[in-house]
Amino acid sequence: xxxxxxxxxxxxxxxxxxxxxxxxxxxxxxxxxxxxxxxxxxxxxxxxxxxxxxxxxxxxxxxxxxxxxxxxxxxxxxxxxxxxxxxxxxxxxxxxxxxxxxxxxxxxxxxxxxxxxxxxxxxxxxxxxxxxxxxxxxxxxxxxxxxxxxxxxxxxxxxxxxxxxxxxxxxxxxxxxxxxxxxxxxxx
Numbered sequence: 335x336x337x338x339x340x341x342x343x344x345x346x347x348x349x350x351x352x353x354x355x356x357x358x359x360x361x362x363x364x365x366x367x368x369x370x371x372x373x374x375x376x377x378x379x380x381x382x383x384x385x386x387x388x389x390x391x392x393x394x395x396x397x398x399x400x401x402x403x404x405x406x407x408x409x410x411x412x413x414x415x416x417x418x419x420x421x422x423x424x425x426x427x428x429x430x431x432x433x434x435x436x437x438x439x440x441x442x443x444x445x446x447x448x449x450x451x452x453x454x455x456x457x458x459x460x461x462x463x464x465x466x467x468x469x470x471x472x473x474x475x476x477x478x479x480x481x482x483x484x485x486x487x488x489x490x491x492x493x494x495x496x497x498x499x500x501x502x503x504x505x506x507x508x509x510x511x512x513x514x515x516x517x518x519x520x521x522x
Contacts, residue, residue: 336449337475338383338456341375342465342492344479349489350462359484361512368510375478376413380454383445385464386423386436392459393419393431420448422464445473462490470495476520477502483513 343360344350351357364372384392392414399411419434422444426436437444445468448456458468468474469492493500501522509515 336381336451336453336456338445338449338458338468338473339375339379339476339478340458340465340468340474341372341478342460342480344481344492345484345486345489346481347485347487348491348493349486350460350465350492351490352486353488353490355490359482359486361482361514363512364514365510365512367508368512368514368516371508371510371516373410376410376457378455379457380417381448381456382414382417382419383448383456383458383464383468384419384421385461386421386426388459388461388464389419389421389423389431389434393434397431420444441467442471442473445471462492465492466494469493469500470497472521474521476505477518479517479519481515481517 342350343357345359352359396411396414399405399407400415402408402411405411416433419431421429421431421434421436422438422441423436424438427438429436445456458465458474502519503522505518505520507515507517
């Protein structure tokens with residue numbers, strides 16, 4: 335069965351965005367080791383899951399990078415552009431993007447169906463509400479939480495609305511010179 339991995343940026347106090355969606359607290363000048371971690375995380379992935387809000391920025395951003403051979407992030411751009419994507423939305427009924435389908439179907443049924451299909455790993459990026467739903471439904475097999483050296487005090491959490499305690503087992507932790515610490519967990 336395919337594994338669903340989550341890659342998410344968080345503040346040290348557990349927020350994925352500020353109270354008004356701010357993301358200016360994230361570290362973007364990643365060191366080479368952090369970039370290597372992400373490349374190794376995404377290499378065995380052949381499907382990307384996104385919520386509509388993130389998809390509307392994520393897909394055009396990586397498409398632009400993929401179409402610019404001079405961009406130093408071109409390889410990553412091609413990976414994210416070329417990998418098939420599933421966007422979960424209650425408001426969109428079709429995809430305006432290449433390599434992307436939009437679905438309003440039941441999240442749990444759709445993700446479990448994708449996990450049973452032949453293929454490589456699946457990765458989810460967000461947004462926050464979408465990821466919260468994945469977590470609440472127990473669909474994530476591996477958490478890669480990129481803890482940034484910022485505290486927000488308030489914002490959008492992803493571990494909200496849990497109906498019961500979520501026990502996780504630390505698989506590894508890696509610190510990078512750019513200030514990010516990645517915590518990798520699996521459900522206990």
